[in-house]
Amino acid sequence: MAGGSPPAPAGASLEVEVRPPWPYRLPGGGGGDAVMRVRRGVATRLVHVEGEPVVVRAWQRRDGSVVLHAAGAGADRLRVAIERMRFALGVDDDYRALYDRFRADRLLATAIRRVRWHRPRRRPWAWEALAWSITKQLIESGRAAAIQRRMVFRWGARWEGPDGSTLRDVPSAELLAGRAPAEVAAVDLAPARALALIRVAREVARGRVDPADPSDDQRLLAIREIGPWTIQCLGLYGRGEPDSLPAGDLGFIKVVGRLAGLGRRATVEEVEEFFAPYAPYRGLAGSFVLAAYHRAVAAGPPLRLAA
Known part of the structure; x- marks a missing residue:
């Protein structure tokens, strides 16, 4: 890493070197919500572990190994933050089993070879994946990212470094649980989804739901505006479930419409049918296919909506 380690918060620190078991590239961008920052090959993220702020930085060496450095809390919290x-x-992540199983599959094997370094963009905490999936319901990704940024800048905890840099975290469930629906809707979130987000936050804040526990999914589904797509996003991006496929995602609807030769956007059922042969890796298969072919879909003519 050029120039040595950037400034870190006061307190203990922990550094870990990892040699990825599968081809890897550190993300080139932060993802659009203004939480993770990537500059000069260093990914920086503020996380909170049991309420304590920890700044984690990651960079990749020329030999392919990845270094993660955490600072700002006690040893146990630093270990959790790095984990x-x-x-x-x-x-x-090691995708050898996925690749070996579908080596003869022209679509998926080609996709994996094209973007071997691809990883689903997961969240460090399941709560974040759940909250952000609610903000993304039925809207384009750019608009969802703008909503997320407004939430982060309005309610996210901040850490200011000695170099004048500022990092922000995703608003906690406890904080969002105390917001009024009109406050949340004011960031451009649809009123019904603003109310759903607050209700979900209250369930999590009061300990009635643990987003990291799949056995609590039924309690989430009982909340109005929370459906299978939200839970599938939580599974793939918040819990790392390889078979969790967010079939209602606009990206999948478009890519399947193109790859299946439908001449239109696919339905959710058609997306599920398209990726069914890839169980128990439907979510991972979909992520690789979307990463490999989304540019071709974008370059083609617009797809009409399914009837």
Whole structure:
């Protein structure tokens, strides 16, 4: 890493070196919500572990190994912070079993070879994946990212470095649980989804739901505006479930419409049918296919809506 380690918060620190078992590239961007920052090859993220702020930085060496450095809390919290960022960055993911199983599949094997370094963009905490999936319901990704940024700048915890840099975290469930629906809707979130987000936050804040526990999904589904797509996003991006496919995602609807030769956008059922042969890796298969072919879909003529 050029120039040495950037400034870190006061307190203990922990550094871990990981050699990824599968081809890896550190993300080139932060993802659009203004939480993770990537500059000069260093990914920086503020996370909170049991309420304590920890700044985690990650960079990749020329030999392919990845270094994660955490600072700002006690040793146990530092270990948790690094563990969660290893999960979010997919450093330890090994897709050999997926590739070997579908080596003869022209579509998926080609997709994996094209973007071998691809990883689903996961979140360090399941709560973040759940909250952000609600903000993304039925809208384009650019608009969803703008909503997320407004939430982060309005309610996210901040950390200011000695170099004048500022990092922000995703608003906690406890904080969003205390917001009024009109406040949340004011960031451009549809009123019904603003109310759903607050209700979900209250369930999580009061300990009635643990987003990291799949056995609590039925309690989430009982909340109005929370459906299968939200839970599938939570599974893939918040819990790392390889078979969780967010079939209602606009990207999948478009890519399947193109790859299946439908001449239109696919339905959710058609997306599920298209990726059914890839169980128990439907979510991973979909992520690789979307990463490999989304540019071709975007370059083609617009797809009409399914009837």
